[in-house]
Amino acid sequence: MLTLDHLAIAAESLEAGVAAVEDRLEVRLSAGGRHPAMGTHNRLLRLGPGLYLEVIAIDPAAPPPGRPRWFDLDRFAGPPRLTNWIARCDDLDAALARAPDGTGVPMDLARGDLRWRMAVPEDGRLPFDGLFPALIAWQGTAHPAALLPETGCRLAGLELVHPQAEALRLALRGLIDDPLIAVHSGPAPAMRALIDTPSGRRVLE
Template identity: 65%
Template structure:
């Protein structure tokens, strides 16, 4: 089974993305780190059992020589919620039943964090990015265990897509979380509702 692990807000620059999320939710993000393989960097926000990352190309890193994950090379416009990431205990098994193009297993690390992730060769996840990125954490370390408590929790994640029925079918038997709803929409779009110390807030 897949488990909701974290949400990704993409941005052209990390500063722009952090400013947008901090304004929307009213709480500060904390440093994450660099991803040398992808030439990206991030900042993080703990959400209890899951977390949120703002991710952007790292201008101080060399060209990765391959498409960046989350289709960041084609990203344009304002910072926005673009992806959701699901964890599993056996990445190879999860990929065996995932839609074609979900990615190839890649080993990654940052500090004492170790994980494996399915990364599409072209950076583009199935269903225009509406299908989750798949991750398998290795060892007992996870970002949620080191992020400060800011009393923000995900209430509902809405994933809209013109092929919502097909996306629901692809997830059937693999993922079940009452916070996540796949709905019909004219384009791929994501909207997340949160409870915060300042009342209900929305990211989209």
């Protein structure tokens, strides 16, 4: 089974993404780090035990990775927005065997003391226009959420909207059962996160 691990806000620049999220949620994000294998960098926000949010962007100081970046960041344009959700598992290979084609190929990754395996699509694009989760398996006991300061923010819901909503439900069935996640039918792919903050409920989309 999969467990909701974190949300990804993509941005053309990390500074723009951080500013947008901090303005919307009225909280400060914490330092993240760099991902040399992908040429990206991020900032983080704790959303509770075992759950966090990352703002991620291409790192202009990093050399190109020589392959498509995760979360389809090579094609990203426009204002910062919620583009992906990431689910963790104990057995990445077993989860991939049950996931749709194109979910990704396992990669061994690291940042500081954190170690993880993650399925990264060969073309950078996850199934269902990015609404199927990226799959991650953390190695050891270290997890980013445990290293982040408490901000009083909590995820209240994650809404996935897609023209092929029933097919997405079927793809997720048996892999994850989380009352926070809802799949709806709509004319175009969209994702919304409802977040309770010290200033009230806010929506990131």
